[in-house]
Amino acid sequence: MIAEIIAVGSEMLTPDRQDTNSLYITRGLNGLGVSLAFKGIVGDNRQHLTDAIRIALKRVDVVVLSGGLGPTEDDLTRECSAEALGVELYREPELMVALTRRFAERRMTMSANNERQTEVLDGAVVLDNKNGSAPGQWLDTTVDGHRKILILLPGPPKELMPLFDNECLPRLAASLPQRHLARRTLRMALLPESQVDARCAPIYQRFTDIETTILAGNAEITLNFVCTKPTQEEAEQRVNALTELIEHEMGDSIYSSHGESLEEIVQLMLGLRDMTLSVAESCTGGLLAQRITAVPNASRTFAGGAVVYNAQQKTTLAHVPADLIAEHGTVSEPVARALAEGIREVTGSKIGIGITGIAGPSTLDGADEGKPVGLVYVALADGEDTQVKELNIRGDRDRIRYWTTQHALEMLRLSLQ
Amino acid sequence: MIAEIIAVGSEMLTPDRQDTNSLYITRGLNGLGVSLAFKGIVGDNRQHLTDAIRIALKRVDVVVLSGGLGPTEDDLTRECSAEALGVELYREPELMVALTRRFAERRMTMSANNERQTEVLDGAVVLDNKNGSAPGQWLDTTVDGHRKILILLPGPPKELMPLFDNECLPRLAASLPQRHLARRTLRMALLPESQVDARCAPIYQRFTDIETTILAGNAEITLNFVCTKPTQEEAEQRVNALTELIEHEMGDSIYSSHGESLEEIVQLMLGLRDMTLSVAESCTGGLLAQRITAVPNASRTFAGGAVVYNAQQKTTLAHVPADLIAEHGTVSEPVARALAEGIREVTGSKIGIGITGIAGPSTLDGADEGKPVGLVYVALADGEDTQVKELNIRGDRDRIRYWTTQHALEMLRLSLQ
Structure with missing residues (x-):
């Protein structure tokens, strides 16, 4: 299973703002053996967002959207998801009750645009957001004959993190065959990347079940191995087997085999x-x-x-x-x-x-x-x-x-x- | 004109790595009045990358790719760009001479995989990389009757930044309607962002023709003013007028008014x-x-x-x-x-x-x-x-x-x- 994360919001397309939610989400997905194939940022633009969701639903199994669930005209994630999927949005009466109560408790008047936050994708499970007014949504559906999971989460990290951990990860784990992930990181100083790769590629290419990445920078080379298997033991065995062969090839040049600096x-x-x-x-x-x-x-x-x-x-x-x-x-x-x-x-x-x-x-x-x-x-x-x-x-x-x-x-x- | 930035590399799809090049590139693009519509990260996967480039070439005018230009089998940006565009890659003999010289000067043997770095998209301008072995590429072309600019840049920031500033921005400026831009940067140490903003916002908000950004981090606040006008003089006059008022308000707290550290x-x-x-x-x-x-x-x-x-x-x-x-x-x-x-x-x-x-x-x-x-x-x-x-x-x-x-x-x- 592969995933795509889309962060929604024009402010994250400026030179001064980064999306960080995706790192948190990635860690959770990887923990279940779901790897990330794409991540992207799309502004608050109806056409751009609808297209991006449509593309994501075509190319991956799990699409996680963060942001764009607020009450303003700029918050388009619900509408664009509905359009990309070709499903209806309906206003959920229970959400309206909860929202009205929330505003009353805070002695705030609820402006009309808040009602948009009660809109739910047809077929979606509403994910109760204890830390904000915009609920998340979980939709397990079929697109062109393939099973697709679409997750809508609010943008503020304090709302997104508990919703993702408590409402999404357990649901995702239940929909997956049980998989486990092992990871190893080898580091070498001062060698050129091409030389390391020329010596290591013939070895790691034989391990087609291990995803290998080579990173060069700051006077060192980092080799990352990631393997996903039905049991933790199997995954670790494979990663350790590859590590041993690479250690044998590169010898003393490897200064760290668990990622230490x-x-x-x-x-x-x-x-x-x-x-x-x-x-x-x-x-x-x-x-x-x-x-x-x-x-x-x-x-x-x-x-x-x-x-x-x-x-x-x-x-x-x-x-x-x-x-x-x-x-x-x-x-x-x-x-x-x-x-x-x-x-x-x-x-x-x-x-x-x-x-x-x-x-x-x-x-x-x-x-x-x-x-x-x-x-x-x-x-x-x-x-x-x-x-x-x-x-x-x-x-x-x-x-x-x-x-x-x-x-x-x-x-x-x-x-x- | 709108742009899309794609950072290439599986390592940036892990929970521990962020793409930061895109922030730098965005600042440069914005400075020329080009706004960013999408940014994304794609792993070192032939099918994923080719599709992502194809989608980008459809939906924006300028596509900037960073990373994936190294010598290893993992480095697919050249090949996938060629495939997405339907153009040929050829090996540029001059690049081969330069690369061979580079290795000889360092008294290093050049492994065969380095030759991949001499591959050029048919019709592209080669951008000389003084800080690394992988050159950049600039392609001004037509896709489905629309003008498209495709830029390939190496991933390491020290290589990417000068190549982008010296080789890409001037070319991009030349392809755009003539506008002049003035920029000032004020820096203050140790003050809280909220305090600086409370004092400065009433001033800079009156200058609606100046784009102001406040950056907080590393124990300092940076205020950036950018103004675009038909002439350089007009742009500078406006930016200087705002700077003077802010300097008057913040006094000695400003340690630098031209961006020095x-x-x-x-x-x-x-x-x-x-x-x-x-x-x-x-x-x-x-x-x-x-x-x-x-x-x-x-x-x-x-x-x-x-x-x-x-x-x-x-x-x-x-x-x-x-x-x-x-x-x-x-x-x-x-x-x-x-x-x-x-x-x-x-x-x-x-x-x-x-x-x-x-x-x-x-x-x-x-x-x-x-x-x-x-x-x-x-x-x-x-x-x-x-x-x-x-x-x-x-x-x-x-x-x-x-x-x-x-x-x-x-x-x-x-x-x-």
């Missing part, structure tokens, strides 16, 4: 080994420390460090000898090494990371003459050994800074394995 | 006064330094600082007396003051900022007993005077950290005025 994994590894970390950052300007401390409880493994944004601070805060900088320039292998070793000693932590480089856009910003934007040195010192990596990172300032921190975290992860 | 403004002000800044951060863990150094040329005014993520580092790196910490606890007014004064002296900068607080979620993470999550002290020392602010910030770890840095930057801005 690189920062979380590194922190976990440091914690297990009872180690502490400190950093001395030049071109990344605090971004590495910020990423590490964005994870709760970072203080257990992270001592802190220094943002050494000019030559003098490299000496003051991380004890890099001034003559070393004079000899090699701030962006150099020896200075990166000295930053890592220096901050490690200053803070008394087990591991020190040193970063120096040119983030651009201009080479004037902290650059040494003759050295290009994107040249970065990352060093990792553990008291026994110091390794330094020279990087040439393309792109703009943000990208160079982010990729640098990704390299640093990945170096740290591999050194802890 | 708070970090940029602070850096500009420091530069004009020939002053340098350093920071000592505890709970924000480098986020303040990171925000400041995200602005190019930060090294002219920013010396650096320390991330002092435990008590010992506060003493080692920022010279906070250990007995002061023992007496008052790490999260206290005197420690914030000592951090600001200490880092100022250690780095020899004109201004020092000190931050200490509890970002949560658990009070165990760096917290002092009996002090609540969200309690933060921010101190600013300039050699003559040290001011300290006690904050109680609601929300999760990310929010507490971000709002803290916003308070610090705003304190600095006001002190420099």
Whole structure:
């Protein structure tokens, strides 16, 4: 069974508003093994909305509409649904009684347009909305010989969520063959998407019952596997079988096989080994420390460090000898090494990371003459050994800074394995 | 002219991912007077995507597709567009040369699947993507006797945004009747949206020819004014007239009246006064330094600082007396003051900022007993005077950290005025 969600409302077609109801609805549908094939937003326009509902009823089994159930002339979801289905709308007397009572209890006069909220699609079940005046509707019907479920929900999340959970999900579960869903997420840093796909596609393509998606961005690749089966055990077995094969192919490149971030994994590894970390950052300007401390409880493994944004601070805060900088320039292998070793000693932590480089856009910003934007040195010192990596990172300032921190975290992860 | 945006990718049909490109694209389209009639998300499914493109080409004038242009089997936007339009795809030899060069420059082997990225719709203009390997495409064509513009853009925002701004908007503007647009953006930190709107709405509502939007988020309010007129001068005059009245009403609260970020403004002000800044951060863990150094040329005014993520580092790196910490606890007014004064002296900068607080979620993470999550002290020392602010910030770890840095930057801005 596949579904489509349509959010109704012209305000969600502006640059400043997002539809978020669909995320909530998707989670509920997925939990029952119903996957989403389309989602869309349509404005308060009779022709557009009627057509969109008609198209949805043709191409999916379950159509969920949110919004457009209020009392104003703009609220067209009931009428357009009726027109798309070719059924009548009737005014339900019980709803009128309830609505009149609702207004009386609030000592408000009910304007005539409120009566539109008592209109019900012929054949639909009315879903009682305890948090607002517009009820939802559930219609289990047949279109061109196929069974279709059409659900109408009010737009405000506080009304939609309980109606969906309490009135729609149980009805949907009862109309479905029992299915269960398993999901796994593998993450890899710094590899190009094409390379990951060239190696993984021959494996995951054999698992036609698993939906695989590859996401590339922010210096990493995420592989998502989703499988739906009659039992949870079967679904998990399949997803685990595929995960094992991919792990075998990609080996150490996979830093996380349950979706954790690189920062979380590194922190976990440091914690297990009872180690502490400190950093001395030049071109990344605090971004590495910020990423590490964005994870709760970072203080257990992270001592802190220094943002050494000019030559003098490299000496003051991380004890890099001034003559070393004079000899090699701030962006150099020896200075990166000295930053890592220096901050490690200053803070008394087990591991020190040193970063120096040119983030651009201009080479004037902290650059040494003759050295290009994107040249970065990352060093990792553990008291026994110091390794330094020279990087040439393309792109703009943000990208160079982010990729640098990704390299640093990945170096740290591999050194802890 | 009306438009439809289709975001392509199964990952955006999951409960955890939103399409955000469409907001950016909508803003650009609206700026040219093109309004959005539909937006939708379609998974990586050949039949679904082809149908969705076919439907869009029927019902709107401009169709913008984002995503699905990568090298993998999953990337179907080119093929499905060709099928929906009934045109051929051909492999463009120049693109192949560029792609091969791109891989060679990065010393990476190009896997065969990358060649798919050289496929071009017959009749389309290739849009050069400087930030990625997948080019965009622009096709101005006729479907059933109506003029249709189809735009294919890569999914990653950093690739999509410049391609859309530089290659698509000018082409679109050229295909539309000539209109001129003026835009102003005012920004204010830390104020509640309802308060800003209560004061500004009576003013901007009088300018019915200006489209005003208020955006709240990330500890600030942004007011956008857009005006379209037959001449540039007229449009600018109107927008400036409104801006002046709003500036008069909101006074010093407005930190930027041409859209600059708070970090940029602070850096500009420091530069004009020939002053340098350093920071000592505890709970924000480098986020303040990171925000400041995200602005190019930060090294002219920013010396650096320390991330002092435990008590010992506060003493080692920022010279906070250990007995002061023992007496008052790490999260206290005197420690914030000592951090600001200490880092100022250690780095020899004109201004020092000190931050200490509890970002949560658990009070165990760096917290002092009996002090609540969200309690933060921010101190600013300039050699003559040290001011300290006690904050109680609601929300999760990310929010507490971000709002803290916003308070610090705003304190600095006001002190420099």
